[in-house]
Amino acid sequence: MIRQPSLPGEPAPSHAVTYLALTLLIFIWAANFSVVKFALRDMAPLAFNGLRFALASSLLWLSLKVGGRTAAIDRRHWPALIGLGLLGNTVYQVLFIYGIDWTLAGNASLMLAATPVFTTLLSALFRQERIACIVWIGVTLSCAGIVLVVWGGTQAVSFSADTVRGDLTVLAAAAGWSSYTVGSAPLVRRYGALPVTAVTMWIGGLALLAISVPAFLAQDWPAVRAVSWLALFYSAAFAIALAYFIWYYSIRQIGSTRTAVYSNFIPVVALVIAWLTLGEQPTWLQLLGAAAIVGGTIVVRLARIERTLVRPPAE
Structure with a gap:
């Protein structure tokens, strides 16, 4: 956290703008699950995600250039950046978009x-952190919540193979993102989070565009409604580009711990939005699982002894 201490006798700095921005961020990310789910009614998953990521990475890179925050990368680190870009942006994005297509928006957020x-x-x-006993309690609680959501949260209160497939696919995406997070930590410490984010997004985005070409050619573009184009723009410009700006601004103002804890409200808000906009009414098992996941995650985040500054998942 970069913050100037107050001089004796001076009032503590107000962070009202930061907390207001974080509140906006919660709703942007929470709504994104339903927005993406809606857009996928008109677009194939890879066609949508290829365009979304190309736009988002371009906007993020432009903001870095305008702000003069680009960094010279040592050529020894390019192999690692390429591998991380493919893992954290190509593999993750493919798993994310197909997972959300197969499951419910609320389930995906959880x-x-x-x-x-x-x-x-x-x-x-990988010995980057020491894990306290209470963290294992949080991990166990979250895992129990995942089981409840996967097996208890279905569309018509009945077992759905597609929903379970989607849940497990998004869960695999979460595991892939975590691998990216841990692997990128040394580079983030050397170059900064936003430059590493931009470089890996461009690398992964190019690969994502390449594998999306068949979907682009097969997509019936004239049939895509204007509202779906707006959904694509929202997901790229707000849920990725603007969201990253708010995230890193908040970390600089109030620190990574308090910023991260705020994001625990996202799945709860996402469930409500999906219920109101898509009619995805959660079951009592899903609500119980949601409480367990959020509660376990809060325990994990607050109890971690050594924290690494990383970017959030690109939702």
Whole structure:
């Protein structure tokens, strides 16, 4: 956290704007699950995601250039950046978009809420962090919540193979993102989070565009409604580009811990929005699972001894 201390006798700085921005961020990301789900009614998953990511990465790179925050990358680090870009942006985005296409918007938000749990486990495995006993309680609680959501949260209160497939696919995306997070930590410390984000997004975005070409050719573009184009723009410009700006601005103002804790409200708001806009009424098992996931994630985030500054999942 970069913040100038107050001089003796001076009032503590107000962070009202930061908390207001974080509140806006919660609604932007929470709504994005339903927005993407709606747009996929008109567009194939890869066609939508290829365009979305191309636009988002271009906007993010432009903001870095305008702000003069680009960094010279040592050529020794390019192989790692290429691998991380493919993992954190190509593989993750493919799993994310197909997962949300197969499951409910609310379910997808809950599966991604488990990302900090995977990150903590991987950090412990690679000895980047020491894990306190209370963290294992949070991990267990979140895992129990995931089981409840996967098996209890279905569209018509009946078992759905497609929904379970989607839940597990988004869960795999969360695990992939956590691997990216842990792997990118040394580069983030060297070059900064936003430059590493921009470079890996461009690398992964180019690969994503390449594998999306068949979907582009097969897509019936004249049949895509204007509202779906607006959904694509919202998801790229607001849920990725603007959201990253707010995220890193908040970290600089109030620190990574308080910023990260705020994001725990996202799946709860996402469930409500999906219920109101898509008619995805959660079951009592799903609500219980949601409480377990959010509660476990809060325990994990607050109890972690050593924290690494990383970007959030590109939703």
